[in-house]
Amino acid sequence: MTGKAERAGRDTAALRLAAAPVGPRVRRFWHGGDAGVRLASLLVFVVLWHVLAVVLQSNSLPLPLTVFGRVVDETLSLAMPYHLGITLTRVVIAFAAAMVIGTVIGIAMGHWRKLDLFLDGWLVLGLNVPALVTIILCYVWFGLNDTAAIIAVAINKIPTVIVTVREGARAVDPRLMQVASAYRLPRWRTLSRVYLPQLYPYLMAAARTGLSLIWKIVLVVELLGRSNGIGFQLNVFFQFFDIAGILAYTLVFAAIVLVVEAFVLRPLERRLTRWRG
Amino acid sequence: MLDIDISRKCYPDRGGRKHVALADLRLQVQTGEFVCVVGPSGCGKSTLLNVVGGLDSDVTGRVILDGQPPQGGIGFMFQEPRLMPWLTVLENVLLVAGDDPTAPARARDLLQAMELGDVFDAYPGRLSGGMQRRVALARAFVIEPRLLLMDEPFVSLDAPTADRLRAMLVNLWRRCNSTVLFVTHDLREALALGDRVCFMSGAPGRVVLEWSTGLTGPRSPNDAAVLALQRELLERYPELLAGLPDHTNNENDWEVRADA
Numbered sequence: 001m002t003g004k005a006e007r008a009g010r011d012t013a014a015l016r017l018a019a020a021p022v023g024p025r026v027r028r029f030w031h032g033g034d035a036g037v038r039l040a041s042l043l044v045f046v047v048l049w050h051v052l053a054v055v056l057q058s059n060s061l062p063l064p065l066t067v068f069g070r071v072v073d074e075t076l077s078l079a080m081p082y083h084l085g086i087t088l089t090r091v092v093i094a095f096a097a098a099m100v101i102g103t104v105i106g107i108a109m110g111h112w113r114k115l116d117l118f119l120d121g122w123l124v125l126g127l128n129v130p131a132l133v134t135i136i137l138c139y140v141w142f143g144l145n146d147t148a149a150i151i152a153v154a155i156n157k158i159p160t161v162i163v164t165v166r167e168g169a170r171a172v173d174p175r176l177m178q179v180a181s182a183y184r185l186p187r188w189r190t191l192s193r194v195y196l197p198q199l200y201p202y203l204m205a206a207a208r209t210g211l212s213l214i215w216k217i218v219l220v221v222e223l224l225g226r227s228n229g230i231g232f233q234l235n236v237f238f239q240f241f242d243i244a245g246i247l248a249y250t251l252v253f254a255a256i257v258l259v260v261e262a263f264v265l266r267p268l269e270r271r272l273t274r275w276r277g
Numbered sequence: 278m279l280d281i282d283i284s285r286k287c288y289p290d291r292g293g294r295k296h297v298a299l300a301d302l303r304l305q306v307q308t309g310e311f312v313c314v315v316g317p318s319g320c321g322k323s324t325l326l327n328v329v330g331g332l333d334s335d336v337t338g339r340v341i342l343d344g345q346p347p348q349g350g351i352g353f354m355f356q357e358p359r360l361m362p363w364l365t366v367l368e369n370v371l372l373v374a375g376d377d378p379t380a381p382a383r384a385r386d387l388l389q390a391m392e393l394g395d396v397f398d399a400y401p402g403r404l405s406g407g408m409q410r411r412v413a414l415a416r417a418f419v420i421e422p423r424l425l426l427m428d429e430p431f432v433s434l435d436a437p438t439a440d441r442l443r444a445m446l447v448n449l450w451r452r453c454n455s456t457v458l459f460v461t462h463d464l465r466e467a468l469a470l471g472d473r474v475c476f477m478s479g480a481p482g483r484v485v486l487e488w489s490t491g492l493t494g495p496r497s498p499n500d501a502a503v504l505a506l507q508r509e510l511l512e513r514y515p516e517l518l519a520g521l522p523d524h525t526n527n528e529n530d531w532e533v534r535a536d537a
Contacts, residue, residue, distance in 0.1 A: 175355070175357070179355070179361075182331070182332055182353035182426075183352075183353065183372075183373035184349045184351070185372070185373065186375075189372070193361065193364065193372055197363040272363075275364075275402065277400065277402065277403065
């Protein structure tokens, strides 16, 4: 895969080089073709999957069409929307909690060295405790309920948010903060127009890695201690060796991740970094 | 009136030892007066502005503006433009203007007057150094400041650009009737701008000489009157001005230095 990616990169570079002397219109064409490349990549993936499934003829790898059919069935029976809705709710709450708490602690640690020293050991511990341990302990301490599930997910994510935001807080330009002080800007205006914009790249990085981590952990949490959600469903399918069901839910899940990336994260990032031109 | 009385201002130097930056510094600036503070590098000029502007409150002494400690209404221009790169030109100027409903119109007028009318929506990263300083100047004046603090704001600009900016500054100052405290290590710039020039000693800095220029009207650092005044000062106070750049030999060296 890596070799292929490298080759693809070289090919794209070669195309760009070839296109360069021709003029901006040609270059625009290649940039405009980004969506086409992404679509082609998706099609190739499905075709490869199909070929492999036909060759192997195994129950362990159903055909793509079978899986798509399963997605339709599960959607029509409303089972998938129900479990997906539950999982997404957990993801959103855990994500928001982890981002808010992690950002506040990260900013504080970036600013106050004593606090940084005090909490640094805890942070290292938080970063390295296996997710499974936190999940089990949360269920044991708080019971098999949604609060425990969300706390477990958030606890797994908070340390990585802290580390990223702390770096951002350390990189805040004191000279720009002096402008805010010199002109006696109100606190809220200083925060929203001077301080936070400096943290945006770090917050975006934390959000991106956070979302991918939280997707994964939420499923484990559901598998271990909830009676609904995609993680729970996957466990049921596993019991019945229902591979089509597992792949159907995985596909929908992956589609949602791609949609969030394309329609939420990327536009947001473009908006926040517009000034870099 | 601005009344500055600083008994002592210290801060730890790089080795952690206490460095006395200012001691027994007294200075009074009349309302609407343009006072330049000149001194050698490291004499505490920027520290003085930071104290007056409230950026540094760890000081023994007092700063009184019109009978009370300075609150709002202070414009500040730093050595660098210090614009927010993520805000457009207009947003940068409006950032400091608060909720004043007349501010947007004032900001546009100011930017127009500074020949920045066609870059309202541009980001600072796309502007030249001179244009960025003009935006910073507009930002300082959009609040119609009672007091304007300027910390070598035109340093490292080429001579014609700096001259143009000085002319703009003087125009705006006359219009707003602000009190200006302008710090520079360039004697000729100080004589070209100020009603009065205050000379600081080396660290710990204090005012050792005040000199009314007696010059009126807009003038350039290369005007004959400014050069004559500079010569007179250098002849009368050679030790005092020893730490300042020497401009007596070549009338064009100011430009050379400003380009550097």
